[in-house]
Amino acid sequence: MAYDRYIAICRPLHYAMLMDTRACVRMAAAAWASGFLYALLHTANTFSIPLCQGNVVNQFFCEIPQILKLSCSDFYLREVGLIVLGLFSFLGCFVFIVLSYVQIFRAVLRMPSEQGRHKAFSMCLPHLAVVSLFVSTVMFAYLKPPSMSSPALDLVVAVVYSVVPPAVNPLLYSMRNKELQEALRKLVIQVQRKHR
Template identity: 75%
Template structure:
Protein backbone atom coordinates (compact mmCIF):
# COMPACT_ATOMS: atom_id res chain seq x y z
CA UNK A 1 0.00 0.00 0.00
CA UNK A 2 1.27 3.44 -0.88
CA UNK A 3 1.52 5.92 2.00
CA UNK A 4 1.39 9.42 0.49
CA UNK A 5 1.75 12.41 2.75
CA UNK A 6 -1.18 14.29 1.30
CA UNK A 7 -3.87 14.03 -1.36
CA UNK A 8 -1.85 15.93 -4.00
CA UNK A 9 0.59 13.02 -4.31
CA UNK A 10 -2.14 10.40 -4.86
CA UNK A 11 -2.44 9.43 -8.52
CA UNK A 12 -4.56 6.31 -8.03
CA UNK A 13 -6.65 4.40 -5.51
CA UNK A 14 -6.64 0.68 -4.78
CA UNK A 15 -10.06 -0.97 -4.78
CA UNK A 16 -11.05 -3.93 -2.64
CA UNK A 17 -11.24 -7.23 -4.51
CA UNK A 18 -14.18 -9.55 -3.92
CA UNK A 19 -12.05 -12.70 -3.75
CA UNK A 20 -8.36 -13.61 -3.71
CA UNK A 21 -8.18 -16.80 -5.81
CA UNK A 22 -7.96 -16.51 -9.58
CA UNK A 23 -10.82 -18.93 -10.22
CA UNK A 24 -13.23 -17.00 -8.02
CA UNK A 25 -12.09 -13.72 -9.58
CA UNK A 26 -13.11 -15.06 -12.99
CA UNK A 27 -16.41 -16.27 -11.53
CA UNK A 28 -17.01 -12.77 -10.17
CA UNK A 29 -16.23 -11.33 -13.61
CA UNK A 30 -18.75 -13.57 -15.39
CA UNK A 31 -21.41 -12.97 -12.72
CA UNK A 32 -21.06 -9.19 -12.95
CA UNK A 33 -20.92 -9.41 -16.75
CA UNK A 34 -24.26 -11.22 -16.77
CA UNK A 35 -25.84 -8.64 -14.47
CA UNK A 36 -24.34 -5.78 -16.47
CA UNK A 37 -25.55 -7.13 -19.84
CA UNK A 38 -29.01 -7.81 -18.41
CA UNK A 39 -29.25 -4.24 -17.10
CA UNK A 40 -27.90 -2.83 -20.36
CA UNK A 41 -30.30 -4.87 -22.49
CA UNK A 42 -33.36 -4.32 -20.31
CA UNK A 43 -32.93 -0.59 -19.83
CA UNK A 44 -31.83 -0.10 -23.42
CA UNK A 45 -34.96 -1.83 -24.72
CA UNK A 46 -37.20 0.25 -22.47
CA UNK A 47 -35.56 3.50 -23.62
CA UNK A 48 -35.83 2.49 -27.29
CA UNK A 49 -39.42 1.31 -26.99
CA UNK A 50 -40.61 4.44 -25.19
CA UNK A 51 -38.76 6.71 -27.59
CA UNK A 52 -39.99 4.96 -30.76
CA UNK A 53 -43.60 4.11 -29.90
CA UNK A 54 -45.86 7.17 -29.87
CA UNK A 55 -48.43 5.26 -27.79
CA UNK A 56 -45.96 5.34 -24.92
CA UNK A 57 -45.46 9.09 -25.05
CA UNK A 58 -47.31 9.59 -21.78
CA UNK A 59 -46.13 10.92 -18.39
CA UNK A 60 -45.78 7.45 -16.87
CA UNK A 61 -43.50 6.15 -19.60
CA UNK A 62 -41.62 9.44 -19.77
CA UNK A 63 -40.56 8.97 -16.16
CA UNK A 64 -39.86 5.29 -16.81
CA UNK A 65 -37.47 6.36 -19.57
CA UNK A 66 -35.75 8.71 -17.11
CA UNK A 67 -35.45 5.87 -14.59
CA UNK A 68 -33.84 3.66 -17.22
CA UNK A 69 -31.35 6.42 -18.07
CA UNK A 70 -30.55 6.77 -14.38
CA UNK A 71 -30.09 3.01 -13.96
CA UNK A 72 -27.78 2.84 -16.98
CA UNK A 73 -25.67 5.70 -15.68
CA UNK A 74 -25.50 4.12 -12.23
CA UNK A 75 -24.34 0.68 -13.32
CA UNK A 76 -22.11 1.96 -16.14
CA UNK A 77 -19.93 3.99 -13.76
CA UNK A 78 -19.07 1.18 -11.35
CA UNK A 79 -19.54 -2.34 -12.71
CA UNK A 80 -17.24 -2.27 -15.81
CA UNK A 81 -14.24 -1.19 -13.71
CA UNK A 82 -14.95 -3.91 -11.14
CA UNK A 83 -15.18 -6.48 -13.94
CA UNK A 84 -11.95 -5.26 -15.50
CA UNK A 85 -10.09 -5.48 -12.21
CA UNK A 86 -11.27 -9.06 -11.68
CA UNK A 87 -10.40 -10.07 -15.23
CA UNK A 88 -6.94 -8.53 -15.22
CA UNK A 89 -6.22 -9.25 -11.53
CA UNK A 90 -5.60 -5.63 -10.59
CA UNK A 91 -6.97 -3.20 -7.99
CA UNK A 92 -5.95 0.18 -9.36
CA UNK A 93 -8.27 3.00 -10.43
CA UNK A 94 -6.94 6.40 -11.47
CA UNK A 95 -7.64 9.54 -9.44
CA UNK A 96 -9.76 11.01 -12.26
CA UNK A 97 -11.52 7.68 -12.76
CA UNK A 98 -12.40 7.66 -9.08
CA UNK A 99 -13.80 11.19 -9.34
CA UNK A 100 -15.99 10.09 -12.25
CA UNK A 101 -17.38 7.17 -10.20
CA UNK A 102 -18.53 9.33 -7.26
CA UNK A 103 -21.42 10.57 -9.34
CA UNK A 104 -22.22 10.95 -13.02
CA UNK A 105 -23.69 13.61 -15.34
CA UNK A 106 -26.87 12.73 -17.21
CA UNK A 107 -29.35 13.75 -19.94
CA UNK A 108 -32.77 15.46 -19.74
CA UNK A 109 -35.75 14.51 -21.76
CA UNK A 110 -46.10 18.02 -21.58
CA UNK A 111 -44.16 20.74 -19.67
CA UNK A 112 -44.88 19.64 -16.10
CA UNK A 113 -43.13 16.31 -16.73
CA UNK A 114 -40.08 18.02 -18.19
CA UNK A 115 -39.89 20.41 -15.23
CA UNK A 116 -40.13 17.55 -12.73
CA UNK A 117 -37.50 15.50 -14.55
CA UNK A 118 -35.24 18.55 -14.91
CA UNK A 119 -35.55 19.22 -11.18
CA UNK A 120 -34.59 15.63 -10.38
CA UNK A 121 -31.61 15.53 -12.75
CA UNK A 122 -30.52 19.06 -11.84
CA UNK A 123 -30.58 18.45 -8.10
CA UNK A 124 -28.76 15.15 -8.59
CA UNK A 125 -26.08 16.81 -10.72
CA UNK A 126 -25.62 19.61 -8.18
CA UNK A 127 -25.35 17.04 -5.42
CA UNK A 128 -22.76 15.15 -7.47
CA UNK A 129 -20.64 18.25 -8.06
CA UNK A 130 -20.71 19.20 -4.38
CA UNK A 131 -19.74 15.73 -3.21
CA UNK A 132 -17.01 15.22 -5.80
CA UNK A 133 -15.43 18.63 -5.28
CA UNK A 134 -15.65 18.42 -1.50
CA UNK A 135 -14.45 14.83 -1.15
CA UNK A 136 -11.47 15.02 -3.50
CA UNK A 137 -10.14 18.26 -1.97
CA UNK A 138 -9.89 16.72 1.51
CA UNK A 139 -6.24 16.00 2.47
CA UNK A 140 -5.60 12.25 2.41
CA UNK A 141 -2.75 10.68 4.37
CA UNK A 142 -4.04 7.22 5.32
CA UNK A 143 -2.83 5.50 2.17
CA UNK A 144 -4.82 4.92 -1.02
CA UNK A 145 -6.50 1.55 -0.42
CA UNK A 146 -10.32 1.66 -0.50
CA UNK A 147 -12.31 -1.13 1.14
CA UNK A 148 -14.89 -1.20 -1.63
CA UNK A 149 -15.15 -2.33 -5.28
CA UNK A 150 -15.82 1.23 -6.46
CA UNK A 151 -15.04 4.75 -5.24
CA UNK A 152 -17.53 5.08 -2.40
CA UNK A 153 -17.45 8.42 -0.60
CA UNK A 154 -17.45 6.93 2.89
CA UNK A 155 -14.37 4.87 2.09
CA UNK A 156 -12.46 7.91 0.77
CA UNK A 157 -13.35 9.84 3.94
CA UNK A 158 -11.61 7.14 6.00
CA UNK A 159 -8.33 8.13 4.30
CA UNK A 160 -8.61 11.73 5.53
CA UNK A 161 -6.01 13.13 7.90
CA UNK A 162 -7.82 16.33 8.94
CA UNK A 163 -11.06 17.49 10.52
CA UNK A 164 -12.19 18.97 7.19
CA UNK A 165 -13.98 15.71 6.41
CA UNK A 166 -16.63 16.65 8.99
CA UNK A 167 -18.17 19.04 6.46
CA UNK A 168 -18.57 16.19 3.98
CA UNK A 169 -20.01 13.94 6.68
CA UNK A 170 -22.54 16.62 7.49
CA UNK A 171 -23.43 16.90 3.82
CA UNK A 172 -23.90 13.12 3.63
CA UNK A 173 -26.21 13.11 6.64
CA UNK A 174 -28.23 15.98 5.18
CA UNK A 175 -28.58 14.14 1.88
CA UNK A 176 -29.78 10.98 3.55
CA UNK A 177 -32.34 12.90 5.57
CA UNK A 178 -33.59 14.29 2.25
CA UNK A 179 -33.48 10.81 0.72
CA UNK A 180 -35.52 9.47 3.60
CA UNK A 181 -38.01 12.28 3.06
CA UNK A 182 -38.25 11.34 -0.62
CA UNK A 183 -38.79 7.72 0.33
CA UNK A 184 -41.66 8.60 2.66
CA UNK A 185 -43.13 10.78 -0.11
CA UNK A 186 -42.98 7.79 -2.46
CA UNK A 187 -44.54 5.61 0.22
CA UNK A 188 -47.32 8.17 0.74
CA UNK A 189 -47.92 8.25 -3.04
CA UNK A 190 -48.26 4.48 -3.13
CA UNK A 191 -50.72 4.56 -0.24
CA UNK A 192 -52.84 6.99 -2.23
CA UNK A 193 -52.59 4.72 -5.29
CA UNK A 194 -53.60 1.67 -3.29
CA UNK A 195 -56.57 3.50 -1.76
CA UNK A 196 -57.73 4.55 -5.23
CA UNK A 197 -57.25 1.04 -6.63
CA UNK A 198 -59.25 -0.56 -3.82
CA UNK A 199 -62.22 1.50 -4.96
CA UNK A 200 -62.06 -0.13 -8.39
CA UNK A 201 -64.45 -3.09 -8.63
CA UNK A 202 -62.31 -4.93 -11.17
CA UNK A 203 -60.01 -7.57 -9.68
CA UNK A 204 -57.98 -7.47 -12.91
CA UNK A 205 -57.26 -3.79 -12.29
CA UNK A 206 -56.14 -4.59 -8.76
CA UNK A 207 -53.78 -7.26 -9.99
CA UNK A 208 -52.30 -5.03 -12.69
CA UNK A 209 -51.51 -2.19 -10.30
CA UNK A 210 -50.32 -4.24 -7.34
CA UNK A 211 -48.16 -6.54 -9.47
CA UNK A 212 -46.17 -3.51 -10.64
CA UNK A 213 -46.30 -1.21 -7.61
CA UNK A 214 -45.38 -3.72 -4.92
CA UNK A 215 -42.20 -5.03 -6.64
CA UNK A 216 -41.11 -1.47 -7.43
CA UNK A 217 -41.73 -0.39 -3.85
CA UNK A 218 -39.66 -3.36 -2.70
CA UNK A 219 -36.74 -2.30 -4.93
CA UNK A 220 -36.97 1.31 -3.75
CA UNK A 221 -37.01 0.12 -0.14
CA UNK A 222 -33.99 -2.10 -0.80
CA UNK A 223 -32.09 0.80 -2.39
CA UNK A 224 -32.86 3.31 0.37
CA UNK A 225 -32.34 0.94 3.30
CA UNK A 226 -29.05 -0.53 2.07
CA UNK A 227 -27.76 2.88 0.96
CA UNK A 228 -28.49 4.41 4.35
CA UNK A 229 -27.01 1.41 6.13
CA UNK A 230 -23.81 1.68 4.05
CA UNK A 231 -23.22 5.32 4.96
CA UNK A 232 -24.70 5.56 8.45
CA UNK A 233 -23.88 2.21 10.05
CA UNK A 234 -21.70 2.34 13.20
CA UNK A 235 -17.99 1.47 12.80
CA UNK A 236 -18.45 -1.65 14.93
CA UNK A 237 -20.65 -3.15 12.19
CA UNK A 238 -18.23 -2.38 9.38
CA UNK A 239 -16.40 -5.22 7.67
CA UNK A 240 -15.15 -5.63 4.07
CA UNK A 241 -17.46 -8.57 3.19
CA UNK A 242 -20.52 -6.80 4.60
CA UNK A 243 -19.59 -3.55 2.82
CA UNK A 244 -19.30 -5.39 -0.50
CA UNK A 245 -22.64 -7.17 -0.15
CA UNK A 246 -24.49 -3.99 0.87
CA UNK A 247 -22.90 -2.00 -1.97
CA UNK A 248 -23.97 -4.62 -4.52
CA UNK A 249 -27.53 -4.50 -3.17
CA UNK A 250 -27.91 -0.74 -3.61
CA UNK A 251 -25.72 -0.09 -6.66
CA UNK A 252 -25.98 -3.18 -8.88
CA UNK A 253 -29.25 -4.99 -8.13
CA UNK A 254 -31.82 -2.17 -8.72
CA UNK A 255 -30.64 -1.26 -12.26
CA UNK A 256 -30.85 -4.93 -13.26
CA UNK A 257 -34.21 -5.62 -11.60
CA UNK A 258 -36.16 -2.49 -12.57
CA UNK A 259 -36.50 -3.42 -16.29
CA UNK A 260 -37.95 -6.81 -15.30
CA UNK A 261 -40.55 -5.18 -13.07
CA UNK A 262 -41.76 -2.78 -15.75
CA UNK A 263 -41.40 -4.91 -18.89
CA UNK A 264 -42.59 -8.32 -17.67
CA UNK A 265 -45.66 -6.90 -15.88
CA UNK A 266 -46.74 -4.22 -18.33
CA UNK A 267 -48.70 -5.31 -21.38
CA UNK A 268 -48.36 -1.99 -23.22
CA UNK A 269 -44.60 -2.07 -22.87
CA UNK A 270 -44.43 -5.73 -23.90
CA UNK A 271 -46.49 -4.93 -27.02
CA UNK A 272 -44.16 -2.04 -27.86
CA UNK A 273 -41.08 -4.25 -27.41
CA UNK A 274 -42.63 -6.98 -29.56
CA UNK A 275 -43.40 -4.41 -32.26
CA UNK A 276 -39.86 -3.06 -32.06
CA UNK A 277 -38.28 -6.53 -32.37
CA UNK A 278 -40.53 -7.42 -35.31
CA UNK A 279 -39.61 -4.16 -37.04
CA UNK A 280 -35.89 -4.84 -36.64
CA UNK A 281 -36.33 -8.42 -37.85
CA UNK A 282 -38.19 -7.28 -41.00
CA UNK A 283 -35.47 -4.73 -41.79
CA UNK A 284 -32.83 -7.46 -41.63
CA UNK A 285 -34.67 -9.67 -44.12
Protein backbone atom coordinates (compact mmCIF):
# COMPACT_ATOMS: atom_id res chain seq x y z
CA MET A 1 0.00 0.00 0.00
CA ALA A 2 2.80 2.41 0.84
CA TYR A 3 4.46 1.75 -2.52
CA ASP A 4 1.15 2.20 -4.33
CA ARG A 5 0.58 5.53 -2.56
CA TYR A 6 4.16 6.59 -3.26
CA ILE A 7 3.83 5.89 -6.99
CA ALA A 8 0.35 7.49 -7.18
CA ILE A 9 1.48 10.73 -5.51
CA CYS A 10 5.18 11.09 -6.27
CA ARG A 11 5.26 9.59 -9.77
CA PRO A 12 1.70 9.85 -11.10
CA LEU A 13 2.67 9.90 -14.77
CA HIS A 14 4.47 6.56 -14.36
CA TYR A 15 1.70 4.92 -12.30
CA ALA A 16 0.25 2.75 -15.08
CA MET A 17 3.70 1.52 -16.06
CA LEU A 18 5.03 0.86 -12.53
CA MET A 19 1.84 -0.54 -10.95
CA ASP A 20 0.71 -2.82 -13.74
CA THR A 21 -0.89 -6.22 -13.14
CA ARG A 22 2.44 -8.03 -13.19
CA ALA A 23 3.91 -5.77 -10.49
CA CYS A 24 0.83 -6.22 -8.28
CA VAL A 25 0.95 -10.00 -8.70
CA ARG A 26 4.65 -10.05 -7.82
CA MET A 27 4.14 -7.95 -4.69
CA ALA A 28 1.17 -10.05 -3.57
CA ALA A 29 3.07 -13.28 -4.25
CA ALA A 30 6.10 -12.02 -2.31
CA ALA A 31 3.90 -11.04 0.65
CA TRP A 32 2.04 -14.36 0.65
CA ALA A 33 5.19 -16.43 0.17
CA SER A 34 7.13 -14.66 2.92
CA GLY A 35 4.16 -14.89 5.28
CA PHE A 36 3.69 -18.58 4.49
CA LEU A 37 7.41 -19.33 4.95
CA TYR A 38 7.56 -17.42 8.24
CA ALA A 39 4.44 -19.22 9.53
CA LEU A 40 5.80 -22.58 8.39
CA LEU A 41 9.10 -22.00 10.22
CA HIS A 42 7.25 -21.04 13.42
CA THR A 43 4.89 -24.00 13.14
CA ALA A 44 7.68 -26.53 12.57
CA ASN A 45 9.71 -25.04 15.39
CA THR A 46 6.91 -24.88 17.95
CA PHE A 47 5.98 -28.50 17.28
CA SER A 48 9.55 -29.48 18.20
CA ILE A 49 9.55 -27.63 21.55
CA PRO A 50 8.98 -29.97 24.52
CA LEU A 51 6.26 -28.69 26.84
CA CYS A 52 6.56 -29.47 30.54
CA GLN A 53 3.80 -27.25 31.94
CA GLY A 54 0.91 -28.92 30.13
CA ASN A 55 -0.52 -27.91 26.81
CA VAL A 56 -3.24 -25.44 27.79
CA VAL A 57 -2.80 -21.99 26.28
CA ASN A 58 -4.78 -19.15 27.88
CA GLN A 59 -5.61 -17.50 24.56
CA PHE A 60 -8.27 -17.84 21.92
CA PHE A 61 -5.56 -18.91 19.45
CA CYS A 62 -2.18 -20.57 19.84
CA GLU A 63 0.13 -17.59 20.08
CA ILE A 64 3.90 -18.08 20.14
CA PRO A 65 4.72 -16.20 23.40
CA GLN A 66 2.09 -18.30 25.18
CA ILE A 67 3.64 -21.53 23.86
CA LEU A 68 7.11 -20.38 24.91
CA LYS A 69 5.81 -19.93 28.47
CA LEU A 70 5.01 -23.67 28.52
CA SER A 71 8.48 -24.70 27.32
CA CYS A 72 10.86 -26.40 29.72
CA SER A 73 14.07 -26.55 27.69
CA ASP A 74 16.47 -24.41 25.71
CA PHE A 75 14.69 -25.32 22.46
CA TYR A 76 12.74 -22.08 22.81
CA LEU A 77 15.93 -20.20 21.88
CA ARG A 78 15.40 -21.31 18.25
CA GLU A 79 11.96 -19.73 18.39
CA VAL A 80 13.44 -16.54 19.84
CA GLY A 81 15.87 -16.57 16.91
CA LEU A 82 12.95 -16.80 14.49
CA ILE A 83 11.22 -13.92 16.27
CA VAL A 84 14.41 -11.83 15.96
CA LEU A 85 14.55 -12.72 12.24
CA GLY A 86 10.91 -11.64 11.97
CA LEU A 87 11.72 -8.37 13.75
CA PHE A 88 14.47 -7.59 11.25
CA SER A 89 12.08 -8.35 8.40
CA PHE A 90 9.43 -6.19 10.06
CA LEU A 91 11.92 -3.35 10.58
CA GLY A 92 12.85 -3.48 6.89
CA CYS A 93 9.18 -3.14 5.92
CA PHE A 94 8.65 -0.45 8.54
CA VAL A 95 11.61 1.60 7.28
CA PHE A 96 10.31 1.21 3.72
CA ILE A 97 6.86 2.49 4.79
CA VAL A 98 8.34 5.41 6.73
CA LEU A 99 10.62 6.43 3.86
CA SER A 100 7.74 6.14 1.38
CA TYR A 101 5.54 8.37 3.50
CA VAL A 102 8.33 10.90 4.06
CA GLN A 103 8.62 11.21 0.28
CA ILE A 104 4.82 11.35 -0.06
CA PHE A 105 4.43 14.09 2.55
CA ARG A 106 7.26 16.10 1.02
CA ALA A 107 5.53 15.88 -2.37
CA VAL A 108 2.11 16.70 -0.91
CA LEU A 109 3.36 19.72 1.02
CA ARG A 110 4.88 21.12 -2.20
CA MET A 111 1.52 20.92 -4.00
CA PRO A 112 0.17 24.40 -4.76
CA SER A 113 -3.47 23.30 -4.68
CA GLU A 114 -5.27 22.97 -1.33
CA GLN A 115 -7.71 20.53 -2.93
CA GLY A 116 -4.82 18.40 -4.25
CA ARG A 117 -3.21 18.27 -0.80
CA HIS A 118 -6.54 17.32 0.78
CA LYS A 119 -7.10 14.54 -1.77
CA ALA A 120 -3.57 13.17 -1.30
CA PHE A 121 -3.83 13.21 2.49
CA SER A 122 -7.25 11.56 2.41
CA MET A 123 -5.76 8.81 0.25
CA CYS A 124 -2.81 8.18 2.63
CA LEU A 125 -4.20 8.69 6.11
CA PRO A 126 -6.45 5.58 6.25
CA HIS A 127 -3.48 3.36 5.43
CA LEU A 128 -1.32 5.11 8.02
CA ALA A 129 -4.06 4.80 10.65
CA VAL A 130 -4.47 1.05 10.15
CA VAL A 131 -0.71 0.42 10.03
CA SER A 132 -0.16 2.53 13.16
CA LEU A 133 -2.92 0.72 15.04
CA PHE A 134 -1.55 -2.69 14.08
CA VAL A 135 2.11 -1.86 14.74
CA SER A 136 1.45 -0.22 18.11
CA THR A 137 -0.66 -3.10 19.42
CA VAL A 138 1.76 -5.77 18.13
CA MET A 139 4.70 -3.92 19.66
CA PHE A 140 2.87 -3.69 22.96
CA ALA A 141 1.95 -7.39 22.82
CA TYR A 142 5.46 -8.64 22.04
CA LEU A 143 7.72 -6.04 23.63
CA LYS A 144 6.00 -5.34 26.93
CA PRO A 145 7.99 -6.31 30.02
CA PRO A 146 7.06 -9.67 31.60
CA SER A 147 6.06 -7.84 34.78
CA MET A 148 3.12 -6.31 32.87
CA SER A 149 1.97 -9.69 31.57
CA SER A 150 -1.31 -11.12 32.77
CA PRO A 151 -3.61 -13.63 31.04
CA ALA A 152 -6.44 -11.10 30.76
CA LEU A 153 -4.23 -8.34 29.35
CA ASP A 154 -2.54 -10.75 26.93
CA LEU A 155 -5.96 -11.88 25.69
CA VAL A 156 -7.25 -8.32 25.21
CA VAL A 157 -4.11 -7.24 23.35
CA ALA A 158 -4.24 -10.34 21.13
CA VAL A 159 -7.86 -9.60 20.24
CA VAL A 160 -7.08 -5.95 19.55
CA TYR A 161 -4.21 -6.60 17.13
CA SER A 162 -5.80 -9.57 15.38
CA VAL A 163 -9.40 -8.32 15.09
CA VAL A 164 -9.48 -4.52 15.22
CA PRO A 165 -7.17 -3.57 12.27
CA PRO A 166 -8.87 -5.96 9.79
CA ALA A 167 -12.28 -4.74 10.98
CA VAL A 168 -11.38 -1.04 10.86
CA ASN A 169 -9.56 -1.25 7.52
CA PRO A 170 -12.67 -1.51 5.28
CA LEU A 171 -14.42 1.21 7.30
CA LEU A 172 -11.56 3.67 6.89
CA TYR A 173 -11.17 3.02 3.17
CA SER A 174 -14.90 3.09 2.49
CA MET A 175 -15.21 6.50 4.18
CA ARG A 176 -13.56 7.96 1.07
CA ASN A 177 -16.64 6.92 -0.91
CA LYS A 178 -18.90 9.96 -1.37
CA GLU A 179 -22.11 7.89 -1.41
CA LEU A 180 -21.20 6.23 1.87
CA GLN A 181 -20.32 9.59 3.43
CA GLU A 182 -23.72 10.96 2.37
CA ALA A 183 -25.54 7.89 3.73
CA LEU A 184 -23.66 8.19 7.04
CA ARG A 185 -24.48 11.91 7.25
CA LYS A 186 -28.20 11.16 6.70
CA LEU A 187 -28.08 8.43 9.35
CA VAL A 188 -26.50 10.77 11.90
CA ILE A 189 -29.12 13.46 11.17
CA GLN A 190 -31.89 10.89 11.51
CA VAL A 191 -30.55 9.65 14.86
CA GLN A 192 -30.19 13.23 16.12
CA ARG A 193 -33.82 13.96 15.23
CA LYS A 194 -35.01 10.86 17.12
CA HIS A 195 -33.19 11.88 20.29
CA ARG A 196 -34.57 15.44 20.35
